Amino acid sequence: MTESELVLLACPEWRYPAQALAKRLGIACLQTPSDIFPPRYLLYDNAGLALIEHRTIGRKGAVSSSRISCDFVSGAARHRRLYGGGTGQALARAVGLSSGFKPLVADLTAGLGRDGFVLASLGARVIWLERHPIVAALLADGLDRLRTAAAFDRQSRDGGDQHEHVLAEIVARLSFYEQDGRAWLEDGCRRDTPDVIYLDPMFPGRDKSAAVKKEMAAFQELVGGDDDAGKLLDAALKVARYRVVVKRPRGALFLAERKPTFTLEGKTTRFDVYSLAKIPR
Numbered sequence: 001m002t003e004s005e006l007v008l009l010a011c012p013e014w015r016y017p018a019q020a021l022a023k024r025l026g027i028a029c030l031q032t033p034s035d036i037f038p039p040r041y042l043l044y045d046n047a048g049l050a051l052i053e054h055r056t057i058g059r060k061g062a063v064s065s066s067r068i069s070c071d072f073v074s075g076a077a078r079h080r081r082l083y084g085g086g087t088g089q090a091l092a093r094a095v096g097l098s099s100g101f102k103p104l105v106a107d108l109t110a111g112l113g114r115d116g117f118v119l120a121s122l123g124a125r126v127i128w129l130e131r132h133p134i135v136a137a138l139l140a141d142g143l144d145r146l147r148t149a150a151a152f153d154r155q156s157r158d159g160g161d162q163h164e165h166v167l168a169e170i171v172a173r174l175s176f177y178e179q180d181g182r183a184w185l186e187d188g189c190r191r192d193t194p195d196v197i198y199l200d201p202m203f204p205g206r207d208k209s210a211a212v213k214k215e216m217a218a219f220q221e222l223v224g225g226d227d228d229a230g231k232l233l234d235a236a237l238k239v240a241r242y243r244v245v246v247k248r249p250r251g252a253l254f255l256a257e258r259k260p261t262f263t264l265e266g267k268t269t270r271f272d273v274y275s276l277a278k279i280p281r
């Protein structure tokens with residue numbers, strides 16, 4: 001199914017923003033309940049925007065469903081923010097983040113924003129760049145809901161509680177452009193030279209039999225491979241102040257066969273760090 005064959009199903013309360021989004025994406029907008037339930041569609045309801053996929057699996061035709069959306073307020077993002085290991089986690093160490101150095105990170109392959117959100121939670125200023133229109137719409141929706149959660153609490157409580165104060169601070173550190181990361185670099189980064197550039201391109205050679213979660217399988221099918229990631233790395237190395245970090249699956253070849261200065265390994269992923277200058281402490 002191509003992007004333009006997707007439809008957006010909207011529950012009645014959300015039909016106006018849903019219609020505006022569908023128009024921008026050039027896809028049809030239907031109201032729920034609908035007779036049409038394609039195997040993959042966008043859904044706009046009280047929980048926000050989501051990409052839904054139903055797959056038939058096995059000989060008995062059981063249906064497995066996945067829902068992809070960006071939720072920075074609750075669930076896994078909240079859990080990782082509170083209990084994820086702080087600046088000791090490999091992602092933070094890879095970008096050089098510490099109590100004495102809070103870099104400006106350009107996350108040029110933002111996707112669903114999870115890595116960038118972790119970095120912003122730890123004090124980095126993060127600029128997200130995402131070029132795929134559907135992924136960008138999911139990310140923009142997640143960011144909107146994060147802004148609402150932070151602002152709502154500020155207004156409704158006497159100063160808000162610790163949790164929402166923190167959310168407001170994180171939101172203030174995040175910005176997002178729906179744009180190609182290489183074009184953004186070549187346009188002069190809107191005069192915001194990043195300290196660190198972070199890249200996590202889709203990994204085309206990934207073994208299909210590996211335990212890729214069903215959400216990620218749907219995401220991969222939507223986005224495809226990022227075949228130009230080597231060129232993005234070349235461009236990033238010319239612009240970043242201190243380092244470029246590339247996230248790869250553990251055991252994968254280096255991106256564009258470029259050897260990094262050092263690597264940090266996690267259970268399933270690896271961060272390849274290309275050092276350009278010494279990080280200030």
Ligand SMILES: C[S@@+](CC[C@H](N)C(=O)[O-])C[C@H]1O[C@@H](n2cnc3c(N)ncnc32)[C@H](O)[C@@H]1O
Nearest residue numbers: 109110111112113114115130131132180181200
């Ligand atoms: C594997 S996902 C990133 C996941 C992300 N790190 C996260 O934590 O959710 C890769 C994303 O990068 C985007 N992408 C790849 N190359 C890009 C480029 N040159 N400019 C902007 N986005 C790009 C793809 O559209 C895809 O959404």
